[in-house]
Amino acid sequence: MMTRSLNITYFTALIVTLGSLAIISGAWFIELGLGIKPCHLCLIGRLPxxxxxxxxxVAVILARSGTQLRLARTLLVLAAAIFLVGTGISVYHAGVEFGVFQGPTDCTGTLSQPESVNDFLKQLDTVKxxxxxxxxxxxxxxxxxxxxAIICFGLTFIASLGAQGRR
Structure with missing residues (x-):
């Protein structure tokens, strides 16, 4: 039988795992299913x-077993930190989209030095x-x-609750 703190740790770890899986699955669906290509910052935003x-x-597995509850909570602290970084990355990206911050140079692209005008026009056609x-x-x-950003912050909050092991 699960104790109350085990229950909270287990379910919060499960929510964080499934929530993040849903987000990354949605990102892949938008890219592959809808054909909307991600920018450089979008790809970085997936890393968390x-x-x-x-x-x-792993926190789900450990919390479910009940024998490694302390390690499961420690992993939830790590997950909270990871998703807090994800929040920061996404806030920066949203700020770039809204013109608050200047974006990285990777988002502007580069062309090699063309030999002729025709080469330049060919490069323009192929570089996306x-x-x-x-x-x-x-x-x-x-x-x-x-x-x-909103979802990563929510995952940070939920993981933090689970790390405490109480409501």
Whole structure:
């Protein structure tokens, strides 16, 4: 039988794992299913999910077993820190989209030195830069970066609650 603190730790770790999996699955669906290519900052914004999912998943397993509850809570602290970094990345990205911050140079693209005007025109046809300062998709008026910031902050909060082991 699960104790109350085990129950909270287990369920918060499960929520964090599934929530992050849902976000990264949605990002892949938007990219591969809808054909909307991510910018450089979008790809960086996915990294906390790639790191946070396995950390939270191990916390789920440990909390469920009941024998490693302290380690499960420590992993939830790590997950909270990872998603707090994700919040910062996404706030920066949303700020770039809204013109508050200057975006990285990766989002502007570079062309090699063309030999002729025809070479230059061919390069323009083949180089496709996804700009970080343009919103590719909005949901309820917010960009995906803004939603990722909100969700990462929520995952940080939930993981922090689970790390405490109480309501």
């Amino acid at each position: 999910h790639y790191f946070g999912i396995p950390v939270a998943a 830069i996804v700009r970080c300062d343009e919103v590719a998709m909005r949901i309820f008026g917010l960009s995906l970066a803004a939603w990722n």
